[in-house]
Amino acid sequence: MLTLTSPVETRLHRLPAGAKLAALALATVAITPVAGVAPALGVTAAVAGLYLAQGWRFAGHGVRMLRPLWPFLLILALWHGWADEIARGAVIALKLVAVVALANLVTMTTRLDAMIAVLERLARPFARLGLSPRVLAVSIALVIRFTPVLLARAERLAEAWRARSPRRPNWRLVVPLALGALDDAEQVAEALRARGGL
Amino acid sequence: MERNVAYIALFAALIAVLGLVPQITLMSGVPITAQSLGVMLCGAVLGARKGALAVLLFLVLVFLGLPLLSGGRGGIGVLAGPTAGFVVGFPVAAFVTGLVVEKWRSAPVVLAAFVGAVLGGVVVLYGFGLVGMALKLGKTLPETAMLLTPFVAGDLLKTAIAALITKGLSQVRPGVLLSRS
Numbered sequence: 091m092l093t094l095t096s097p098v099e100t101r102l103h104r105l106p107a108g109a110k111l112a113a114l115a116l117a118t119v120a121i122t123p124v125a126g127v128a129p130a131l132g133v134t135a136a137v138a139g140l141y142l143a144q145g146w147r148f149a150g151h152g153v154r155m156l157r158p159l160w161p162f163l164l165i166l167a168l169w170h171g172w173a174d175e176i177a178r179g180a181v182i183a184l185k186l187v188a189v190v191a192l193a194n195l196v197t198m199t200t201r202l203d204a205m206i207a208v209l210e211r212l213a214r215p216f217a218r219l220g221l222s223p224r225v226l227a228v229s230i231a232l233v234i235r236f237t238p239v240l241l242a243r244a245e246r247l248a249e250a251w252r253a254r255s256p257r258r259p260n261w262r263l264v265v266p267l268a269l270g271a272l273d274d275a276e277q278v279a280e281a282l283r284a285r286g287g288l
Numbered sequence: 289m290e291r292n293v294a295y296i297a298l299f300a301a302l303i304a305v306l307g308l309v310p311q312i313t314l315m316s317g318v319p320i321t322a323q324s325l326g327v328m329l330c331g332a333v334l335g336a337r338k339g340a341l342a343v344l345l346f347l348v349l350v351f352l353g354l355p356l357l358s359g360g361r362g363g364i365g366v367l368a369g370p371t372a373g374f375v376v377g378f379p380v381a382a383f384v385t386g387l388v389v390e391k392w393r394s395a396p397v398v399l400a401a402f403v404g405a406v407l408g409g410v411v412v413l414y415g416f417g418l419v420g421m422a423l424k425l426g427k428t429l430p431e432t433a434m435l436l437t438p439f440v441a442g443d444l445l446k447t448a449i450a451a452l453i454t455k456g457l458s459q460v461r462p463g464v465l466l467s468r469s
Contacts, residue, residue, distance in 0.1 A: 094353045094363050111364075118368065158361050162370045165435060166425060182426040189368040197353045197363030205352040225293055229345055230352075232297035233304070237356070240298075240305040248309075261322070261449045264306070265456040268329060271298045272457075272464055278294040288289055 093202045094194075096151050100144040102199035107208045110196045118189055127177050130184040137188045140195065148198075155194045159187065206230060225288055236274065243270055292338060295466065299330045299342040300349070307358040321358035324413065324443060327378050328405040328450035331385030333457065335467035340383035347378060373420015377413045384408030389454075389467040397458045397465065402451035409450065410443050 102110070124130055141149040163183050170179025210223050217223060244267050251259040282288060303326035331339035346356065355362040357375070366375055388404030395403070414436060422432040458465050 092355070094355050114364070155363075155365070158359055159369065162425065169427075178426070186368075186370065186424060190365045193365035193368045194363055197365060200353065202353055209348065209352065225289075229293055229297045229300075230349065232294070233300045233345060233349055234354070236298055236301040237304045237308075240301050241308055244305055244309050261325070261453065262456075264322070264325070264329070264449075264453050265460065267305070268302060268333065268453065268457055269460060269464075271302045272295075272333075272461075275291070275294040275298040278298065279291040282290040282294065288293060 094155070094197050095201050096148055096198040098145060098148040098151065100148055100199055102144065102195070103201070105199070107200045107204040108211070110200060111208060114192055114196045117192055121185055121189055121192075124185060125181065127180050127184075130181045130188075134184045134188045134191075137191045137195075141191070144199075151198065152191060152194060155198065156187065156191060159190060162186070222288070228282070228288060232278065236271075236278075239274070240267065240271060243267065295334055296338055296342045296345055299326075299334055299339070300346040302326055303330065303343065303346045304349070304354075304356040307356060322446070323358040324378075324381070324409055325446045325450055325453075327382050327413075328385050328401075328409040328447060329453060331382035331387075331408055332389050332401040332404060332450060332454040332467060333465055334386065335390050336383045336386035338466060339386040340379040343379040343382045347375065350375075370421050370424040371417065372424065374413060374417035376420065377416025380416065381408040381413040384412050385450075386467050389465070393468065396455075397468070398451050398455035401454035402447060405447035405450045406444070409447050410440065414440070414443075 121133055124133055138149075141152045163186075166179045166183045166186075170176050170182075206227075210226065213221060213223060213226055244263065247263045247266055248259040251263060303323060306326035307321060307323035309322065327343055330342045333339070334342060350356050350362045350366060351364050353363050357366060366372065385401075385404040385408035388407060389397075389400045392400045392403070418429060418432050418436060421427075421436070422429050425432065427435075454465070458468075463469060
């Protein structure tokens with residue numbers, strides 16, 4: 091399964107994941123109280139500069155990662171254009187883009203295994219509450235392994251539907267899909283137990 | 289233990305798949321994201337605790353950087369975006385849905401699942417989503433509510449579908465609902 095880590099290798103890829111996450115948290119807290127168009131513009135420009143410093147291709151990926159934001163930017167533009175308070179809308183929009191882009195930057199420059207390592211370190215104190223690191227690791231691996239399996243099965247079910255019905259596949263397919271997942275779960279549980287359990 | 293982990297992981301994968309399959313279309317032919325359907329099903333089928341844990345596990349993978357949220361979104365940026373409230377509300381929605389199905393034993397499965405999904409997947413989820421979006425977009429709660437109203441109809445439809453699927457599962461294989469066993 092593809093992750094959102096950028097294939098364009100940058101200097102930021104080499105920084106430790108924990109440090110990047112800590113910096114992200116600090117930066118997000120620092121950006122929140124920013125007011126006024128000029129400071130907000132400065133913050134966004136700084137983030138854009140951070141992307142551009144990694145090269146055009148990387149910055150292009152970064153822009154594509156921001157696509158889910160456009161409906162909200164449109165709402166802000168219409169809303170504040172209408173209410174004649176464009177400055178306020180601009181500050182909100184700029185800060186939104188800056189904060190999301192910074193977080194995306196961490197996601198794009200950190201490999202999945204490094205993220206999982208940070209998660210395991212953060213989860214260690216919870217071991218006493220019953221969440222053993224091994225259970226967490228096995229659970230993550232199972233989801234990564236079974237998402238493509240279930241997806242392939244969903245596609246087969248949809249094909250079987252199309253072969254038999256003139257209508258388009260609809261939600262009814264979720265019943266056999268969920269039953270398959272329940273069966274898989276029983277088998278996985280047995281397989282885990284057979285290998286000594288968790 | 290192994291059984292719980294397997295069920296939680298498989299249902300986390302099911303939520304991911306429901307977000308990735310755009311082919312699921314409504315009667316009107318409008319493609320909808322079935323992801324929140326998966327969240328409701330987690331609660332209704334696995335019960336409150338396991339359902340919420342399955343959703344949490346799914347979210348952990350999203351935050352780690354897998355593009356599993358509908359529309360191929362993922363990464364920690366999701367928590368900084370305007371829909372962060374919905375994401376945070378997902379596990380709570382599954383918990384509430386499961387709680388209703390678990391506690392309201394006297395009701396038929398389809399009714400309990402429907403009421404649970406409406407409470408969890410619409411009332412609670414929109415509560416979280418509303419607050420999150422209002423904070424992010426700098427709007428008041430009533431203003432944000434206005435922005436979100438058009439989406440409620442689709443989500444109510446999803447609660448009905450979630451109830452029918454839950455009923456379908458319990459009919460095809462009695463005893464399959466961990467929430468009722």
